[in-house]
Amino acid sequence: MRPGGGARRAPRTAGLGSVMLGLAALAAAGGPAWPDTLVPGTGFHATGQVPCAAAAGQPMGSCGFGVVRQGAGRAEVTIAWPDGRRWRITFANGRPAGHDAGPAPMTVRQEADLFLIAIGAARIEIPEAVVTGG
Numbered sequence: 267m268r269p270g271g272g273a274r275r276a277p278r279t280a281g282l283g284s285v286m287l288g289l290a291a292l293a294a295a296g297g298p299a300w301p302d303t304l305v306p307g308t309g310f311h312a313t314g315q316v317p318c319a320a321a322a323g324q325p326m327g328s329c330g331f332g333v334v335r336q337g338a339g340r341a342e343v344t345i346a347w348p349d350g351r352r353w354r355i356t357f358a359n360g361r362p363a364g365h366d367a368g369p370a371p372m373t374v375r376q377e378a379d380l381f382l383i384a385i386g387a388a389r390i391e392i393p394e395a396v397v398t399g400g
Contacts, residue, residue, distance in 0.1 A: 302335050302399055310344075311335045312396060320347060322387040333396050341397045345390055355383065355390070357397050 302311045310332035318329035330346035339360035345353045353367040362374045362383055370386030379394040394400075 305332075308332060309334065311399065314396075316345070316393075316396070317391040318345065318347070319389045320349070320387075326389070326391070329390065331392070331396065335397070335399055339397070343392060343396060353385070355385075355392070360394070360397060362392075 304311060305313050311334060313330070313332045315328045316331050317326040319326045327348065329348065332344045332346075333341055334344075335341045339358065341357040343355045343357065345355065347353070353365060355362055355372075356364045361376075362372065362381055365372050365385055367385050367388070370388075373384045375382040376394075381392045381394065383390045383392060
């Protein structure tokens with residue numbers, strides 16, 4: 267016991283500076299600037315719902331999503347359509363860069379922090395925060 271009545275604490279071995287240097291090294295290596303944990307029971311860093319429509323003229327509905335962030339603006343967003351189909355949209359440098367939904371062309375527009383993605387006649391809206399974690 268210490269003179270004040272409290273138990274003696276073990277000395278700290280790593281200060282805030284050491285933690286910040288470790289995070290900076292991780293970011294420089296292409297990893298995320300902060301530890302990104304997985305949603306329990308999934309292989310995703312985040313899950314939720316995004317607006318989507320499968321066909322031209324169809325009103326926007328809701329599709330499930332899961333994202334795996336790879337750091338430095340790279341990510342893979344899996345879209346779960348209500349009919350059971352799953353599409354993956356890859357992001358590079360923080361922008362949509364490709365998809366696995368067959369030969370349909372992909373077009374992308376960005377309005378503020380929202381990506382408006384069309385793959386053939388299908389439409390998907392993905393907030394930038396899904397990719398960045400912010």
